[in-house]
Amino acid sequence: MATVPAVEAVLQSEPYVVSLSDDLGHQWSADEPVEVGGGNTATSPDRLILSSLGACTAITIKMVAQRRNIPLTGVRVSLALNPAGRPAQGNDIVRIVHLEGDLNDEQKVQLLKIANACPMHKLLTGEVRIDTDLAD
Numbered sequence: 001m002a003t004v005p006a007v008e009a010v011l012q013s014e015p016y017v018v019s020l021s022d023d024l025g026h027q028w029s030a031d032e033p034v035e036v037g038g039g040n041t042a043t044s045p046d047r048l049i050l051s052s053l054g055a056c057t058a059i060t061i062k063m064v065a066q067r068r069n070i071p072l073t074g075v076r077v078s079l080a081l082n083p084a085g086r087p088a089q090g091n092d093i094v095r096i097v098h099l100e101g102d103l104n105d106e107q108k109v110q111l112l113k114i115a116n117a118c119p120m121h122k123l124l125t126g127e128v129r130i131d132t133d134l135a136d
Contacts, residue, residue, distance in 0.1 A: 017041055049124075050079040050093070056120035057097065064114045070107050074100035077115075093124070 009030075010019045016038040018030045030045055032038025043051070054077040065072035076098040083094050097115050099108055115121065 014039070046081050050081060053077075053093065053095065053118075053120045053124060054079050056118040057095065057115050060118035061097070061099070061111050061114050065111060068110070070101075070111065071103065072099060072101045072107075072111065076100075 004023055007020060007022045010021075011017070012019075016032040016036075019027070020030060021027045029042035030048055031040060031042040032044055034040050038044075057077045058075040061075050062072065064070075078096040078098070080094045082092050084092065095115070097112060099111055103111070
């Protein structure tokens, strides 16, 4: 029985330009920078990963703040992959969370703790298995 993909990535003739779509009807693109042969027509795959973490972090913080009646008025998440260069092993993501609103120190600490509980953070820091096969 075939599974319906949550996301599908299609690369045609234009070098490195990938059309992406999901089962909810959204469409977007990815590309590589010019210096590696792409056209820089869309964000790169590494930035798509960072954007997923940033979006999930901001959303999770906002949801928890609303539930706890914390007066958060905005969230901005700044992210970088390997800003000090690629380490000998693994990768380093630097994430800086900017919280807006009339927040006391205890609320800020609570919301920072919540950032580390967002689903994308858990996915990226946990064990991930990828089962890859060729289509028939």
